Amino acid sequence: xxxxxxxxxxxxxxxxxxxxxxxxxxxxxxxxxxxxxxxxxxxxxxxxxxxxxxxxxxxxxxxxxxxxxxxxxxxxxxxxxxxxxxxxxxxxxxxxxxxxxxxxxxxxxxxxxxxxxxxxxxxxxxxxxxxxxxxxxxxxxxxxxxxxxxxxxxxxxxxxxxxxxxxxxxxxxxxxxxxxxxxxxxxxxxxxxxxxxxxxxxxxxxxxxxxxxxxxxxxxxxxxxxxxxxxxxxxxxxxxxxxxxxxxxxxxxxxxxxxxxxxxxxxxxxxxxxxxxxxxxxxxxxxxxxxxxxxxxxxxxxxxxxxxxxxxxxxxxxxxxxxxxxxxxxxxxxxxxxxxxxxxxxxxxxxxxxxxxxxxxxxxxxxxxxxxxxxxxxxxxxxxxxxxxxxxxxxxxxxxxxxxxxxxxxxxxxxxxxxxxxxxxxxxxxxxxxxxxxxxxxxx
Ligand SMILES: Cc1ncc(COP(=O)(O)O)c(C=O)c1O
Numbered sequence: 215x216x217x218x219x220x221x222x223x224x225x226x227x228x229x230x231x232x233x234x235x236x237x238x239x240x241x242x243x244x245x246x247x248x249x250x251x252x253x254x255x256x257x258x259x260x261x262x263x264x265x266x267x268x269x270x271x272x273x274x275x276x277x278x279x280x281x282x283x284x285x286x287x288x289x290x291x292x293x294x295x296x297x298x299x300x301x302x303x304x305x306x307x308x309x310x311x312x313x314x315x316x317x318x319x320x321x322x323x324x325x326x327x328x329x330x331x332x333x334x335x336x337x338x339x340x341x342x343x344x345x346x347x348x349x350x351x352x353x354x355x356x357x358x359x360x361x362x363x364x365x366x367x368x369x370x371x372x373x374x375x376x377x378x379x380x381x382x383x384x385x386x387x388x389x390x391x392x393x394x395x396x397x398x399x400x401x402x403x404x405x406x407x408x409x410x411x412x413x414x415x416x417x418x419x420x421x422x423x424x425x426x427x428x429x430x431x432x433x434x435x436x437x438x439x440x441x442x443x444x445x446x447x448x449x450x451x452x453x454x455x456x457x458x459x460x461x462x463x464x465x466x467x468x469x470x471x472x473x474x475x476x477x478x479x480x481x482x483x484x485x486x487x488x489x490x491x492x493x494x495x496x497x498x499x500x501x502x503x504x505x506x507x508x509x510x511x512x513x514x515x516x517x518x519x520x521x522x523x524x525x526x527x528x529x530x531x532x533x534x535x536x537x538x539x540x541x542x543x544x545x546x547x548x549x550x551x552x553x554x555x556x557x558x559x560x561x562x563x564x565x566x567x568x569x570x571x572x573x574x575x576x577x578x579x580x581x582x583x584x585x586x587x588x589x590x591x592x593x594x595x596x597x598x599x600x601x602x603x604x605x606x607x608x609x610x611x612x613x614x615x616x617x618x619x620x621x622x623x624x625x626x627x628x629x630x631x632x633x634x635x636x637x638x639x640x641x642x643x644x645x646x647x648x649x650x651x652x653x654x655x656x657x658x
Contacts, residue, residue, distance in 0.1 A: 353498035
């Protein structure tokens, strides 16, 4: 029987690719849906098996589907095409899935807008507002490294993509934390890059796992030095030294650091980029501290990488709007901002700890040393998420964040007060009952 997602008769691999993408775009096929085996679909659609296999390869290369060995071919967790909102949060259920900062802890926008320089910027201007350079230096340049200037990109994720594209080509291998920010994993898939998982614990990537990924031919490594998403890991001093030693064995590897939460991360900024590294980029976003709609990130990089990124920017968006840059500048230069950011970092830390302590009292070891989230290991994600929803919480499945690491759910604590957190902890503990807790391994 012809599957429901194939409306019309595909005549070629391209028709089939189009039909499957259309089905994903309209929600007929959703993340994790399994596609029929090649032969079955070929028989049903009257196509040659080679044609179906070619279509699946095309979709796989562009990150729309993922192959899971004998289990088959599945729609990717975040296919790089527009999709309908995955699931609407049911009425009356509190959303702890988003990872957004607490609006109450952001700097007010109106006074910043009232202060910005509105002089006109024309083509050919410096892509970086000169007054932002010292801030970029302070936020993005790794300690002990010097660069003459920094660039500006449209957020941390934009920076990661642009830097990867300067050095990597489809098929290249990239070492990435496991679990990692789901969008970074999806981005690697969309670029045709192969993610090599690097297991982590609360102190960051595990050196022996990084070494293994580099031995397997990773040409780049993406690392989150603090506010690791989803686990909250933050590089310890010992781990930093151990990772620097591993990387020293691989001088050609491009190291990308994603400091997406900056000063509200609630952990120190340590770096595994040193002055000897030839290819590197350190990206520091203001999205978590000043707000996701001010998606500006400072980019410090070796001169070749920065030239390539800025050269490529010139062929597309040109630069990040100076109005946006000046809004960020107005916020950063406001005398109250430093205090506000420190207060926000302290509030997020208190909120994470409240939940972690309550879970620990109930016998559950979760992770969340920094950042906006707590990562709770579970035996299976579906039953816990279902029970949480019944109890009024919409949490995030761990699956899109994981490669080889174990199941977990992610809850964002950023906007929850202490009473909410106590309630969430009780509901999490209840949802983890009946064999749903993962008792072994706090390590991710
Ligand atoms: C690790 C990581 N990198 C990047 C981002 C996105 O940052 P931006 O909004 O600056 O692109 C996030 C957002 O949560 C994140 O968790």
